[in-house]
């Protein structure tokens with residue numbers, strides 16, 4: 001291969017820029033040019049891209065967001081648009097693609113590979129919900145943002161002896177809620193992967209009050225329900241008044257943590273190696289501290305499993 005392309009797709013995540021940089025620098029190291037495709041699959045369809053040289057990815061390793069912009073592009077699910085994009089790429093001499101994104105983006109990458117355009121997936125999502133890899137780029141930074149926010153909420157919760165509900169991101173995946181709950185010492189954690197027990201949540205708050213605890217923190221992943229909805233249930237069922245904080249998109253921003261930058265470097269470089277070895281339809285991941293590649297299809301035909309031992313542990317530690 002003499003020229004490949006890179007794009008970022010789906011929700012952005014801190015560390016995507018570091019991954020773009022790694023793809024460009026690693027490919028250049030092997031004498032291969034890299035085109036940066038703008039706005040995810042939207043730009044792919046239109047062939048909206050430009051050459052990324054060594055200098056063009058300088059100064060971005062520490063920047064949140066993605067220099068290439070991202071999008072959710074529903075029309076890319078249709079063959080017609082995938083083929084149109086492949087045509088544009090081939091006309092520009094592009095022979096392979098690195099897709100940095102989540103599970104949806106991976107589906108697009110597999111479709112392209114099946115249609116004869118070699119593509120490799122790099123896991124870039126704060127949700128940490130891609131089967132086959134223990135960590136995704138951006139999860140660590142998002143987790144730290146959430147934990148820092150909860151620490152601040154805890155200060156005011158303690159001063160006013162309030163119970164707080166903190167709503168975090170995660171439509172289908174509870175990793176952010178779970179890890180943040182454990183890291184911040186939340187009394188209850190609600191995740192999409194596990195049925196919640198409202199009586200248990202209530203009794204934990206009441207138990208805290210009875211032992212003169214100054215605050216209570218409940219973390220709810222948005223996929224379970226909105227924080228305000230939970231507040232209403234607690235009021236109606238047990239006359240418990242709570243304050244609600246919805247952390248929202250601040251969780252997707254900010255400078256990537258050192259861990260996410262390292263992961264981005266490892267994954268970006270590995271994706272280039274895979275393409276240059278003539279392999280495609282692969283995803284890169286990390287397991288037991290080893291970076292490896294595996295079948296893209298495995299990344300979405302299996303369901304992501306949250307580590308429920310953390311859930312049990314959190315219940316034991318926060319009482």
Ligand SMILES: Nc1ncnc2c1ncn2[C@@H]1O[C@H](COP(=O)(O)OP(=O)(O)OP(=O)(O)O)[C@@H](O)[C@H]1O
Pocket residue numbers: 009010011012041071072073074075076077078101102103104105106107108109111124125126127
């Ligand atoms: N079945 C599919 N076939 C082709 N392309 C797809 C498919 N599913 C998703 N895509 C493409 O991938 C894009 C991103 O998918 P999605 O919105 O699910 O985000 P994601 O990559 O899972 O990231 P995250 O969930 O972290 O935000 C979609 O907008 C679409 O362009």
Ligand SMILES: O=P(O)(O)OC[C@H]1O[C@](O)(CO)[C@@H](O)[C@@H]1O
Pocket residue numbers: 010011012125126127169170171172222252
């Ligand atoms: O960009 P949008 O549409 O607000 O997406 C929000 C979703 O994206 C994610 O942040 C993942 O990127 C999810 O946690 C969240 O549910």
Ligand SMILES: [Mg+2]
Pocket residue numbers: 010102103104125
């Ligand atoms: Mg997704």
